[in-house]
Amino acid sequence: MRVIVMVKATAASEAGEMPSEKLLADMGRFNEELVKAGIMLAGEGLHPSSRGARVRFSGSKRAVVDGPFAETKELVAGFWLWEVSSMEEAIEWVKRCPNPFEGDIESEIEIRPVFEAEDFGAEYTPELREQEERLREQITARHVKS
Known part of the structure; x- marks a missing residue:
């Protein structure tokens, strides 16, 4: 199953504060493990x-609404896309993650499953599945060339 793992924003991230070299290194090591x-x-x-x-x-x-947006706790500061065997596995990985914000800042990471083709039922016709597969192949081919 695929999951999106979202690091929720804080007042510090919304203010544009950058992480320290130590936090970047810690996150780099965690990403290497992943x-x-x-x-x-x-x-x-x-x-x-x-x-x-x-x-x-x-x-x-x-209608276009320019940022900034008021509810910091509802914003996302970063994300991962993971392929895991279960929600439990994703949770265990997140628990190993370095705190994404330094100091005593309370932070939160949200995990949500990504819809897969089979989740849509009969409405997702064979023609729509074919179209999706074609688009994914085009995306992959484009990234391989880069």
Whole structure:
């Protein structure tokens, strides 16, 4: 199963405070463990929401809302995409993770399963599955060339 592992933002990350060399090294070692275990598919840190935007949908209308966004605890500061055997395995890996923020800052990491094709049922027709597979192949081919 694939899971997205989201590091929740803090006031410090939203203020643009960068991690120390020690924290970057600790996270680098943790990422190496994930890669060696065959779990990590992707992972990145995100800039503060002040550098982002949201597009709000209301029927056929679209409205762009520029950051920053008020609810820091609801924002994401970074993420991993992992392939694990179970939610329990993902939880065990997160428990081994260095605290993503230094000092006495309380932080949180959220784990959520990624939808797989079989989760969508009959509505996900063979034609839609074929289209999805074609798109994934194109993405992979594009990244192999880079």
